[in-house]
Amino acid sequence: MKDVAAAAGVSLKTVSRVVNGESNVNDDLRSAVLESIAELGFRRNASARDLRQGRSGTIGLLLEDVADPFYSMLSRAVEEVAREHGTMVFAGSSAEDPDRERDLALAFCERRVDGLIIVPAGTSHSYLLPEMRAGIPAVFVDRPPGDIEADMILTDNLGGSRRGVEHLLGHGHRRIGFIGDAPEIYTAGERLRGYREALESAGIAFSDDLVTQAPPSPTSTADALDRLLEGPSPATAVLCGNSRTTVSVLRELARRSARLALVGFDDVELGDLLQPGLTVVAQDPGAMGAAAARLLFQRIAGDTAGPTQTVTIGTRLIPRGSGELPAP
């Protein structure tokens, strides 16, 4: 601003008046200021302005992996709502590492975000309490926070998983496997519960032999399929607990030319073009992101006295062929 004032031959006060849109400035002086602003490429310092107003016009979005299609769709939905509020989004990936999650969340807070949307990797979030008390609301998505109370947006994991298993039961299957992510991941646990409940409601005993819980990898998938397909009474169907597992299982089944009725939890692109088409319990990451962002901006706008909210987003079963293969 000093440079602008010098170039325009006016006082700093005059530059400030023009920049702040005050009316009590002579037209010639205003023109001179505007011209020298254009020349110097001066841009109003939004950071400084926002700091004075106690708002940064930014939010932090902490995902497991910004490159994962589920999270990238969620991210875009958050961005659209943020845009309506004139707010920019910091995005970062925890890579399923609690330390990295904590570092990123606190780095966002250091940069004075107005709020946080977090897909938690860790199970302890008390590190956020001082920030939340200092007025940075946090909304958790996909998984609940550990050891603190906060707003959260979840998929109906249990109901969706249950519906997927019921669908397979409806096609005559009795030996149904479950291949899910590591048991410490909340969604993996809920989906296993849904699997178990559906079996038990149908009077079928739950058997550990049919269940694998491990981070998706080609090796873990091959092992899981070995267990399901070997033995005197092999599985005839499988519920895959997440899209990465689904893809990994599809690759392994193709390699073995093996056939299993299959329902995947979470949709994958091109699932409709496979042969048979991929039957899935679809989540709605766009709806989750939008709901999270709307709730966050409601909190940022001052709705902080009310109780915490849990929003559960329903799933949709999309039959395309793989889940309708009949039991032998």
Place this chain on the structure above:
Amino acid sequence: MKDVAAAAGVSLKTVSRVVNGESNVNDDLRSAVLESIAELGFRRNASARDLRQGRSGTIGLLLEDVADPFYSMLSRAVEEVAREHGTMVFAGSSAEDPDRERDLALAFCERRVDGLIIVPAGTSHSYLLPEMRAGIPAVFVDRPPGDIEADMILTDNLGGSRRGVEHLLGHGHRRIGFIGDAPEIYTAGERLRGYREALESAGIAFSDDLVTQAPPSPTSTADALDRLLEGPSPATAVLCGNSRTTVSVLRELARRSARLALVGFDDVELGDLLQPGLTVVAQDPGAMGAAAARLLFQRIAGDTAGPTQTVTIGTRLIPRGSGELPAP
């Protein structure tokens, strides 16, 4: 800091010394300060600190769509390099709208990003010149900037497209179609050039009848296939100019039970599981994002005197079946 000082019963100066890690503080006082910081949830104001230092520790990443797999992989690679530099990433989508691109880029600048990585939607970027002169370097990715000189990271679109067509020629095809994105998009134009050059090198006349250039949609794809498959001398193969077009063409071919040899530009998840597998000219969005971020941080670190750089990242042809269907 005043509150911390009051709670700890020490001077503001002492709090400042503890926060700044200075050693000349009595251990008891230091403990008192740390305790009251913990109690009050005090966090050093990174924004204020960075403003004083002239750095914000942030960069802006402007993509066409953060939800698109190509851009989300690029985004993750940028994030990893930014992380090595202790820098946070603002991410935003232009949605192929030049006004939105400009608004976002300038909003990032208002928030004093240290640099910009831009997938341009518009063809004029002189609006960035004042920002760049004021010390905010910009690196363009995937497409060059319009009307300004700047660093850029591009895919070898022409060479990749040429190689895709040569691959189809090698399998006996002479009537090869091209379905690409809108002609004003740089990558679409380059890929059309590669298609044309490959044909002409093989002594095959270029024919407008075999070319469609339009934003990918089910309607435009159906029209394009109508044109390719009708008439006395239908196409026997097609090069799809981008992954959304590829997916759209695959869906339409499945609906019609029609068969065409097909090479897609840019890979898609599950392409290996289709029947036949999808042959693609694969780009490397991770390499592009990492190269863009490395060049940007080199500029931020002060390497601003050197000439602008263009980095061209090579493509890889992955044969999986669809591109190896022989000509009838």
